[in-house]
Every structure is written in C-alpha cells, then in structure tokens.
Amino acid sequence: MPHDDASQFGLDPRLVARYLTSNGWQLDQLRSNLRRIWLPEEGAANPIEIFLSFDTKSQDRDLAFALTTISQYYERSVETLASEIRALSCDIISSKIPDEYVRNDSIELRIASEYLDRMRVFLAASATTELNGERFYKRLRKEAVEYSERCRFGHTFRGSFGFHIESPVGLNDAPSFEGIDEEVPFGRLVVERISRGLSSLSQAALQGNPNLIVAEGQGLSANMCEAIISIIEDIGVSRIDMQISFSPEWRPRVSPLPTKFSMHFQQLDILKDAAKALRVDDPPRHAQVFGRIKRLETEGNPADLIEDKSRREIEVSWVNEENQLVQVRVALSPEAYLDALEAHKNGHAVLATGIVSKVGRNWRLDPIETFKIVS
Template identity: 35%
Template sequence: MIDLRETGPGAVPLDMLRRYLAATGWHVRASASEADSLESLAAKVLLQSRHGGSRNFEVYVSSAPDLEGIELIVPNSVQSSEYASQVGRVIDALSAVEDRSTFDVARAIREVAFDVVRSRIPDALVIDDSIRMEMAQSFVSGIRNVLAATANTELEPLPYFLRTKKEASEYANRCRFGHTFRGSFGFTVESPLEPNSQAALPGFAPAPPFERRVIQRMVRGLRTVSAALSADSTDPITESIKTGFNANVCEQFASLIDGTSPSGIAFDFSFSPEWKGTPAEPTQEAHFELGRPQVEVIREAAKLLRARVMSWEETVFGRVIRLASQADPSDLTDTMGEREVAILWSSEATGDVTVRTSLSPSDYLQAVEAHAAGRPVAVSGTLERRGRRWVLINPSSFHFPG
C-alpha cells in the first residue's frame, strides 16, 4: 500500500480522485436503494464498524466488462480520520487493475487536472543531484517561451508571428512548474485542464479545450522534427504549420536547448485521461530527445518559414504619415502615375508598423486632405509582409472613419 504520509495530508486530493475515477470509467453505483443494500462485503464490514452505522463513503463500480464485480470504497470527506487508509486501499486496487505501481497510480490521480511535460537533462550536467542556478533559470524562462509560442500558433497558425497574443501569454502563465525529479535531473511542467463535463456520445470525442490542443500541437510538432531528421529535409516541419510548429516555436525550442543544455534535453509527455481525443490526436505518452542535430534542423526550418510572405485580409486604420505621387495629385484623369501613401497602423498582432498602399486618384486626394488635417483614415485590402515592409494590395473602401 502506498504510504500517503510520505507527501503529507491531501497528497491525493478527493476531488482529483473523483475526477480520475470518472475519467477511467468508474462511477458511483447508480441506484440509491441498490447502494443501501450494500452487496459489497467490504462495504458491509466498513459500515458495521462505525458507531450508528453512519455512511461516509461511496461505492464505485466500473463500466468495463472485465471489471464486473470489483468495487472501490471511496471516502466522501477528507475530514475522516481514516481518509488516508481508505484512499490507500483504493490506490492498491487501482494498481492491481491497471497493472502499474501504486506510486504511478497516485501520481496519475494527482495529475488528472493537467497534461504534463517532463524534461530531463544529461547526467554530465548534474552534480550531487543539483544543477547550476543559471541553468534552472534558463529552463524556466525558455519553456515558458515555448509554451507561449505554441499557444500563439494554435490561435493563429501562420508561418511566424511578430507579437505574442495576450491569450497565449496568459495560458503560459497559468501553467505550473511542478516538482523536479531525480534521474538525469528533471523538470515538470503542468498544463492545466478544466473538468470534462461534456456528455460523451458513442463514436464522438468531445472537443478538447485550448490547453489540451496546445500540448497536442507540441507533440505533433516534435514528431515533425523527428521526421525531418530522418528524411534529411525540413519539409516535414515547414509543410505542417497548420498542425505543428511555426518559425517562432522552432526558434524558442532551439533557444531553450542552447541556453539550458546544449548537449540535449529529453521531453516526455503524459496526457490526462479526462479528455480522450480522436485516434488521430496524440493523447498517449510520448518521448522525444532534442540535441544538436534536432536544433540544426529546426533552426533551418525557422529561417525558411521566416522567408515566406504572409498575407491576410485586413482593414488598416491610422494617420497618413507619408505621401508620394508620380503624377499631379489634383489631376483625377491621370490614372497612370502611382500614388502611394504610408499609414501608421497599430494592432495586437503587429504592434506599430508603417503600411504602404497605392490609391486611386480620388482616394489619394482624400489622403492628402487627411494628412493636412491630421485625420485618421481607414482602407481595406490584402495585407502582406515582404521582408521588413508591410504592403496593402488591392485597396478598397478608403474612408474617414467615424
């Protein structure tokens, strides 16, 4: 039996135990009258041992056919003096059913509210079960940047992004830094998950929450890195932006390795059973090792992704800060000369940037008036980033907003 005293009271919280049992197919015996009949000998003995026969537990049964007849006696209050011993018996039973150690079962219960990323650095960098402070600091900072970049790519799967979205930063900040662990010195990062309260339909998996999708993207992206190395080509990475890494994630992973352990870091992923995915989605344990060969291929992939022209439909709003005309601005009949304006535009995605666009003679004349009066303008079109230049092509709907 696991000794819960090793990690103190509440090492296996009751709410986490209930979530874990529900996620792995266990449920409270449905009928109150059936439960009151207490067919389980263990439940009868437990109840008879109490003064007055008061009930402070629930009987859990499994929906799995091969577990028919097996019952778990789960306390319904952490205040019970027998809480630790009762939970210990539940863990012992689950250990036998799941065919794994009581330690692994207890850890899985504690982690049911998280997807977990464990990272290990080589033994050569570990002295007396410790590492240098700067190495630990580099890892914490680096893994946060990886999580934020992956989250941002999940929100907007483009070849690269200029600024991290607020939602991506907030997600990274919600992640928890868990216990370090021995054996090549390890770091634990926990990505929080909300309880799965969606009703399961036969043949359909519930839509996973954003936090789960971020970790799934990280696993898929690392698989493309392994595939790229095997194929001696960056194509598996650069052709999988919609589901894997973009330039930012590649760069952050490379920086994490270089800044923490240039000789390599191993990554292990374990997913909470509470959100089961479709067969195509990673929800099983996964293992990857990133060393010099992987860093080189992801840096090369990042360069190629950075070189791509990004474009999307956008309405640019701001002040006209520059005018350039090859024709007489007042001659509305001259449609041959180019009339270019530069608009100072600010957005969450780009920050403050200067956007250039070519206008029709009539729109250009309005831009001249707006520039003289210091009035903002708005114009729609396809926004492209070409190197360091931002260009709006096919402009339309030029107007003075408000």
Template identity: 35%
Template sequence: MMDFRETGPGSVPLDMLRRYLVATGWHVRASSAVSASSEKSVAHALLGNRTGGNRNFEVFVSGTSDLSGIELVVPNSVSSSEYASQVSRVIDALSAIEDRAELDVARSIREVAFDVLRSRIPDALVVDDSIRLEMAQNFVLGIRSILAATAHTELEPLPYFLRTKKEASDYANRCRFGHTFRGSFGFTVESPIEPAIQSALPGIDPAPPFERRVIKRFARGLEAVSKAVLIDSTDPITDTIKTGFSANVCEQLATLVDGTSPSGIVFDFSFSPEWKGAEAIHAGPEHFMVGPRQVEAVREAAKVLRSRVSSWEETVFGRVIRLASQADPSDLMDMMGDREVAILWSSEATGDIAVRASLNPAEYLKAVEAHAAGRAVEVSGTLERRGRRWVLLNPINFQVH
C-alpha cells in the same frame, strides 16, 4: 492502503478529486438510490459527523458495466478530521480499478486541471540529485519563451512574428512550474485547463480550449522535428505551420537545449482526461528527444521559415517619418516619378516598425503637409515584409488625422 496524511489533506484537493472522477466516467448517485449495504458499511465512519440531517459524503458510481456495483464514497468537505483517510480509501479503490500505483493515481488527480509537460535531462549532468542553478534558470526562462511563442503561433499561424502577442504572454505566465522528479533529472510544467462543459449536441465533443490547443501544437511540432531528423529534411517542420512550429518556436527550442543540456532533453506529455482527443495528438513515440541533430534541424527550419515572405491585409496608422520623391511634390500632374513615404507604425504583432508606401501625387502632397504639421496619417493595404523592410502594397484610403 497508502496513508496520504503524511502530506496533508490538501495533497489531493477535493475539487480535483471530483473533476477526476467525472472525467473518468463516474457520476454521483442520487441520495435515494444509495444501497443499504453502502449505508451500513459507512455509517460509523462517515455519518457520525452529520448535522442538520445532511450526509457529509456522496456516492460515486461508474457508467461502465464492468464496474457496476462498485461505489466510491467521496467526502463533501475538507473540514472533517477524517478527510485524509476518506480520500485515501477512494484512491486505494481507484488504484485497484485502474491497476496503477496509488501515487500515480494521486498524481493524476492533482493534475486533472492541467495538461502536463515533463522534460528530462541526462544523468551525466546530475550530481547528488541536483543540477547547477544556471541550468535551472535557463530552463525556466527558455520553456516560458517556448510556450509564449507556441501560443502566439496558435493565435496567428504565420512562419514568424516580431513581437509576442499579449494573450500569448499571459498564457505562458499562467503556466505553473511543478515538482522536479528523479531518475533522469526532470522538470514539470503544468498548463492550466478549464473544466470541460458538455456539448449541447449529443455525441459531439466540445471544442478544446486555447490552452489545450497550445500544448497539442507543441507536441505536434516535436513530432515533426523527429520526422525531419528521420528523413534528413526540414519539410516536416516547414510544411506544417498551420499545426506546428513557427520560426520563433524553432529558435527558442534550440536556445533552450543549448543553454540547459546540449546533449539533449527528453519531452513527454500527459493530458487532462477532462478533454478528449489527446490520444490523437501524435501517432509516434510517447516521448520526444531533442538533441544535437534535432537542434540542427530546427535551426535550419527557422532559416527557411524566415526566408518566406509573409503578408496580410492591414491598416497602418502613425506619423510620417520619411519622405522620398523623384518628382516635384507640388506637381500633381506628374505621374511618372515615385513618391514614397515611411510611416512609423506600432502594433502588438510587429512592435514599432517603419512601413513604406508609394502614394499618388495628391496623397503624397497631403503626406508632406501632415509631416510638416506633425499630424498622423492612416492608409490601408497589403503589409509585406521583404528582408528587413516593411512595405504596404496597393495602398488605399489614405487619410490625414
């Protein structure tokens, strides 16, 4: 049996232990159903500190027929001086049941509240189990940018975007940088995930939370990159915008590898068992290598994605900053000349941009007056990017504020 007291009781948090047991099919047995043998076996070890007639432990049993009769005695509080040894017994039992090393079981328990991304760099860059600070800094900054870009793409699956949404940045900031690990020097990033709530409909799994969807998207994107290299085509990346990478994620991934380990980085994932469906994320290998060929593929895919026209319905609001007319602005009867305005518009998706719109004579005259008075205008239409220019097509509902 492994002694977890070396790292303190907090090394395996009680709430994480309970979440892990429930997620892996265990449940609390009612107090009246505790067997006489269980009561006898734990009487001296666990009942000695009882106060007010309440047990300071609960018995967990499995819903699996193969494990019927097996009971795990789990403490109710971390305040007991026996907490570490009690938890150690539970982990020892789980190690035997799951046929895994105790350290692996303990790690899985601590990570039940997270989906975990691990990244490994080649041994050639490691000296005495250490790497240069510049590499570590580049990795931390790079992986945060990748997670934020992936989160934005999950929120808005377009070929590219100009500015990261606040919700996406907030998600990346909530992720945690875990322990590095030996072997090929590795980084661990933990993506927090909320406890699963049972679906109101039997047999239907609840919808996965946003955090799980982000990590699944990243895993699917890496799988698409692997396929792209295999068939020497960017199609697996550029044809899967709805479920995979945008141009932004591709570019951030290439920057991360170039700045941290140009010879390659290996990514692999472990998913919290609280949410189902992780096994269906990809049907390929358990890990993904991103080296020079993969970097070349994602850079090329980013160019393809950025070349695609992206458009959506939008209402633009801001000041008129430019006026251009081939006709007399005051001649409302002249319908032949172009009358174009540029409106300075700011949004979370695009940042500050100048949006061009062609107006009819009456609307253009209002825009001229609004420009002279420093008043804002509003107009709706289809916002489209053409190279470096933004154009509002089919403008309607022009108003001066």
C-alpha cells in the same frame, strides 16, 4: 501534511472521487454535497470508506483524511498520490536533462531558470499558433499567455533532473461515444499540436528534411520553431528528452498520437530552415507612417536642391497597426529632405503616406505619396 490541510495539492473532491471509482471503489451520494466512497472487499465486514464533502467549508479536512487513508492503503506517499490524482485533469509534458548535468540530484540554478522561462515561451507560442491557426504570428495572444500561466510546473524527479508541466484539461463529465466528436478543451488542443509538431521535428531530423516540419499543417509554426531553438541554445545542454502523457478523460482526436521526443543540438539547422520557410513577410500595403525622425542620411550636399541628385533618406520611428515600434526608411526629394532636416532639428514629427512593405528585417515606404511636417 497537517491532518486537516490538503490545500497545498490543489485538488478538487471530484478528482479524488473520479480517481477512486476508476480503481474499483463504489460511490454513494448521501446528500447533494456529500459522497460516501467505499472499497468492496470479499469477506470484509467493514469496508474501507471515505466521506467527501463538496462543501468548501469542510472540503480541506475531508480531502486531508482521504489522502492519508488512500496513501496508506496503496502504500504511496501523499505527494505521489496527489500527483496521480491531479494528472486525471491534466495532460503532462515530462522532460529530462542528461545525467552528466546532475550533481547530487540537482543542477545549476541557471539551467533550471532558463528551462522554466523558455518552456513558458514555448507553451505561449504553441497556444497562440493554435488560436491563430497560422504558420507565423507577429505577437503573442493574451489568451495564450494566460494559458501558459495556468500550466503548473511540477517537481523534479530523483536520479535525473526533470520537470512535469501540467496542462489543464479538466474532467470530462459528458458521456463519451465512439464516432461522435467531443468539445475538446483548449489545453488538449495545444498539447496535441505540440505532439504533432515535435513528431515532425523528429522525422525531419532523421531524414535531414525541414520540409517535413513545414508540411505538417497542424504542428509547429515559425514561432514555435524559434522557441525550441531558444530552448536548445540558451539552456546549453546537449539533449532534452520529453514525454507526453495524455489525460484519460479525453479521447485523442487522432489516435495514436506520438508521445516520446527529444530536443538536441543536431536539430538546430533543421529548425532554423523550417522557421525561415514558415515565416511569411507582410505583403505590401497602403499606410500612413507617423512618428519622429530617428536618422537622416544623404550621399551628397543636402542644401543643393538643383544639381545634386544623390539619394536622400530618413528613418521614422513608427508604431504600426499591431502596436509594434518599427523603423521605416523613407526616400525623399531634395526639398522634402530639407524639411525633414528642419523637423528633426526642432523635434517635430512627420507624416508620410504610401506603400509600406517589409523585406527581411527592414521596413520601407516606397513609393511615397505625400510627406509633411506635423508641428
């Protein structure tokens, strides 16, 4: 590390001060933005001391000197020390891939890339579930995606392949009292939900009962289950061991929280059953379906308006209230079907009103109230 550059570690002077004071160092405030931190040692005439500036102009220089001094005293590398300090303001999710996939302390680039992508999706799904408080959602929340992007993916560790995911929680500067609720940071809420959810998955797999996942109201949602399925299937490894380390800055709301878990192929059927049970289809509702016709279908003669009573159906491309593009099936009378045929030929849109519902993956407008061509 260059002697005056600590920016690569993303550390705040408050974190370094908190790390040292938690390990027995003393802190003196010299000025509003300058701290003296020193280690009292019995019989030592000149204690080890560090000066930290909270002024951004000299912050990097002071941090670089502090990290060098502390790493020499504790006989740790600067990189290891920086990770330990940063962990004070993060909850850490560690994961390990079996040794058989590791060659010379590395793995296939495909596995690493798939893991990073799928874990980001899982974090965003967990954050959206925490924000919505529902068992199933239709689309990711913007705030959840932003949270997943703030999470830091740490370095692999030697001997086996693994990642550290750091979920930011910040420092707790408010006094902490037993029995009094704290205002818990969002990152902690998300990781607590992941912990409870993965614990319910472990129990469900052990007992062969997906209802244990469904019954945990503060755990996995259908989307989180599907994200775990994607991790297991797409990465293509037999097992991923995981461990959660909670920052000591914040008390868990429920103690103790489970911290060790595994994801593996044997859990796939349990996860799929739980996801199906947690996913609730939209209730039927009144809607106006506007869009262009994608498909027309009839089992008879479309021009015979009197004798032929065969089913006539169209499929309309509709952007619904959640800004999702869906295909809605609409059953039409012979007269309306001929109008739809003409609209499709001329590239015109249609507008239909009625009761829209979703059954499985299919959307349908039935019964239909009105139908007209929009030219």
